Amino acid sequence: MHPAAAATWAADDTLTAIYLGEYWSLVRLAVLLVHDLPTAEDVVQDTFIATQSNWPRLRDREKAPAYLRCSVVNRSLSVLRHRAVVDKHAPRPLPDEPSAETEAITALERSAVIDALRGLPERQREALVLRYYADLSEADIAEAMGISKGAVKTHAARGIAALKSALEQEGFTPGLRR
Numbered sequence: 001m002h003p004a005a006a007a008t009w010a011a012d013d014t015l016t017a018i019y020l021g022e023y024w025s026l027v028r029l030a031v032l033l034v035h036d037l038p039t040a041e042d043v044v045q046d047t048f049i050a051t052q053s054n055w056p057r058l059r060d061r062e063k064a065p066a067y068l069r070c071s072v073v074n075r076s077l078s079v080l081r082h083r084a085v086v087d088k089h090a091p092r093p094l095p096d097e098p099s100a101e102t103e104a105i106t107a108l109e110r111s112a113v114i115d116a117l118r119g120l121p122e123r124q125r126e127a128l129v130l131r132y133y134a135d136l137s138e139a140d141i142a143e144a145m146g147i148s149k150g151a152v153k154t155h156a157a158r159g160i161a162a163l164k165s166a167l168e169q170e171g172f173t174p175g176l177r178r
Contacts, residue, residue: 011055014064019048023066026072033076043079047071109172116166125158127152 023044030040051058058064058118073080098106117125129140131152142149 003144011052013053015048018068022068026068028075033073034079039079039127043075044072047075056111102146112167112170112172113163116163119166120159120162123155124162127155128159131156
């Protein structure tokens with residue numbers, strides 16, 4: 001047998017024995033570093049392949065398990081560096097956009113609310129618009145409408161009740177609060 005072929009055969013036998021004895025401990029080591037079993041298994045497999053091709057350069061064959069552990073650590077760190085670069089340059093996701101269906105339903109509900117608002121008496125409509133659209137306080141609404149705060153509460157409560165009733169008749173379940 002040619003000496004190079006004999007060395008390759010010896011490397012294969014030795015690495016097979018190491019593989020059978022050390023594979024899972026090397027995978028556990030890699031998992032601790034990369035936090036991912038499939039990636040850890042890939043790291044260990046790649047390490048064995050690289051070790052097999054570099055076998056002639058390995059000076060002390062007895063230190064092959066230690067060499068493999070060191071290689072697994074180095075490859076795991078390379079994986080982590082690669083992940084960091086990928087994460088750093090990953091495209092940022094676009095902000096969530098509502099679906100066309102959601103927008104259509106919202107527009108339909110909005111038009112139903114506007115139609116129901118139009119059907120309210122003027123003072124109730126005015127109180128609700130100033131409160132929920134303009135976000136004014138009861139005191140500010142009272143001043144704007146020229147009425148008391150108690151009257152604002154009454155108009156708003158009656159307006160909400162009438163809106164709720166009108167929207168329920170249309171099949172909507174409004175989220176209006178009193």
